[in-house]
Amino acid sequence: MPAEPTTARRRRKEARPQELTDAALALFVEKGFAATRLDEVAARAGVSKGTLYLYFDSKEALFKAVIREGVVPAIEAGEAMLAEQADDPVTLLRIFLQSWWDRIGSTELGGIPKLMMSEAGNFPEVARYYDEVVIQRGLALLRTAVQRGIDQGIFRPVDPALIGTLLIAPLIHLANWRNSFAACCGNGIDPQAYVDAHIDLVLNGLRVQPSLPGAPQ
Amino acid sequence: MPAEPTTARRRRKEARPQELTDAALALFVEKGFAATRLDEVAARAGVSKGTLYLYFDSKEALFKAVIREGVVPAIEAGEAMLAEQADDPVTLLRIFLQSWWDRIGSTELGGIPKLMMSEAGNFPEVARYYDEVVIQRGLALLRTAVQRGIDQGIFRPVDPALIGTLLIAPLIHLANWRNSFAACCGNGIDPQAYVDAHIDLVLNGLRVQPSLPGAPQ
DNA sequence: AATTAGTAACTGACTGGTTAGTCATTAAAG
DNA sequence: CTTTAATGACTAACCAGTCAGTTACTAATT
Numbered sequence: 001m002p003a004e005p006t007t008a009r010r011r012r013k014e015a016r017p018q019e020l021t022d023a024a025l026a027l028f029v030e031k032g033f034a035a036t037r038l039d040e041v042a043a044r045a046g047v048s049k050g051t052l053y054l055y056f057d058s059k060e061a062l063f064k065a066v067i068r069e070g071v072v073p074a075i076e077a078g079e080a081m082l083a084e085q086a087d088d089p090v091t092l093l094r095i096f097l098q099s100w101w102d103r104i105g106s107t108e109l110g111g112i113p114k115l116m117m118s119e120a121g122n123f124p125e126v127a128r129y130y131d132e133v134v135i136q137r138g139l140a141l142l143r144t145a146v147q148r149g150i151d152q153g154i155f156r157p158v159d160p161a162l163i164g165t166l167l168i169a170p171l172i173h174l175a176n177w178r179n180s181f182a183a184c185c186g187n188g189i190d191p192q193a194y195v196d197a198h199i200d201l202v203l204n205g206l207r208v209q210p211s212l213p214g215a216p217q
Numbered sequence: 218m219p220a221e222p223t224t225a226r227r228r229r230k231e232a233r234p235q236e237l238t239d240a241a242l243a244l245f246v247e248k249g250f251a252a253t254r255l256d257e258v259a260a261r262a263g264v265s266k267g268t269l270y271l272y273f274d275s276k277e278a279l280f281k282a283v284i285r286e287g288v289v290p291a292i293e294a295g296e297a298m299l300a301e302q303a304d305d306p307v308t309l310l311r312i313f314l315q316s317w318w319d320r321i322g323s324t325e326l327g328g329i330p331k332l333m334m335s336e337a338g339n340f341p342e343v344a345r346y347y348d349e350v351v352i353q354r355g356l357a358l359l360r361t362a363v364q365r366g367i368d369q370g371i372f373r374p375v376d377p378a379l380i381g382t383l384l385i386a387p388l389i390h391l392a393n394w395r396n397s398f399a400a401c402c403g404n405g406i407d408p409q410a411y412v413d414a415h416i417d418l419v420l421n422g423l424r425v426q427p428s429l430p431g432a433p434q
Numbered sequence: 435a436a437t438t439a440g441t442a443a444c445t446g447a448c449t450g451g452t453t454a455g456t457c458a459t460t461a462a463a464g
Numbered sequence: 465c466t467t468t469a470a471t472g473a474c475t476a477a478c479c480a481g482t483c484a485g486t487t488a489c490t491a492a493t494t
């Protein structure tokens with residue numbers, strides 16, 4: 001009974017997984033994992049739900065693949081940043097933060113922090129993987145750059161364990177905003193101006209200068 | 218047939234809504250809105266699902282109540298901060314950021330930013346309400362404090378439209394971390410040290426000083 | 435103090451709609 | 465003709481929302 005002659009079918013075994021994870025990423029970020037229907041994911045990828053199950057064992061397996069696929073480019077982008085490294089810690093930090101925004105935050109990948117944060121409680125093993133492979137690694141890069149500046153006497157001796165998170169948090173926040181409130185509450189913030197202002201603020205904050213009266217320590 | 222004599226029931230009409238929204242907030246933050254079962258919410262509040270429906274018309278109505286109930290204390294906390302205001306913009310910013318962490322970020326309410334961000338796409342009207350009542354209002358407070366410092370010549374002339382978000386983002390990020398990755402990837406970050414380091418960094422960044430060589434503008 | 439009547443809070447089995455996951459069938463390609 | 469990608473109707477489970485029935489409490493009556 002099933003499967004009357006309907007629409008033309010293409011056969012593209014190689015391209016399917018990417019198409020499906022791309023569609024799934026967009027929908028998971030927009031609506032959340034639990035609220036996303038697999039029929040929707042399949043439709044957005046231009047196939048039927050049955051086809052989805054040819055490539056992924058379960059909805060959970062699809063989620064894991066989405067994170068894994070999204071994380072590989074993030075790592076590669078990180079490597080690329082190091083390749084362009086300058087000796088000057090100021091320039092290095094500038095490049096790192098700006099590149100993170102250009103290559104991750106402002107792209108489709110910018111939805112991954114929101115998705116991973118939302119679902120960390122439901123998929124702790126995936127969260128651990130993401131933490132090890134992306135977060136800790138990215139923080140280490142930032143820490144190294146700042147430490148170099150401290151050693152050169154350019155930066156104040158801030159705590160290396162904290163500074164990485166402080167530097168990336170406003171950029172992640174902007175990416176999260178674009179993938180949540182932006183759709184309904186468009187504040188007219190210009191992303192590039194925001195990134196510039198952030199870099200400007202933290203580089204000034206890191207610079208050696210007379211201590212602020214009333215500041216702790 | 219139904220309702221054999223089972224456990225003792227208490228009658229507490231006044232306390233129920235709070236108990237239910239408290240339970241719902243905790244579960245919505247932990248698992249997400251769609252993945253939370255109303256039976257769980259009721260059980261956590263110590264009642265049955267039927268009782269939940271005596272106080273809330275639907276799951277969506279419960280969500281809206283959770284946000285509304287969580288937002289009122291946030292506003293009151295904001296008012297309280299203004300009451301303690303100092304003339305000194307530096308002290309004012311210190312108090313504002315530290316108080317936000319103490320009264321919101323580090324409490325149960327600290328889960329609301331994560332929850333609201335995760336569900337903004339599914340509940341745009343609630344997101345708009347939250348944006349107007351909490352976000353824009355809080356940003357205005359920060360903007361005012363910074364503007365005062367600029368007018369007094371203590372702070373550099375940063376863009377007031379951007380600085381509020383830049384100041385609060387790292388604190389929201391910490392709250393989000395505590396409500397997501399912290400459960401599975403406990404990094405040993407001390408929240409108070411983080412807040413101190415953030416305040417220290419941004420106040421230094423805001424201070425008037427010779428411009429950084431190579432900085433834009 | 436004990437009995438009864440009335441009422442408001444509460445319960446949990448039930449149902450109707452939804453959706454993750456399956457599989458017999460079909461179309462494309464060699 | 466065989467193989468493999470793809471389909472979509474199907475089902476088994478799950479869960480939001482309902483409601484007939486039960487319990488706790490109050491107050492009036494004796």
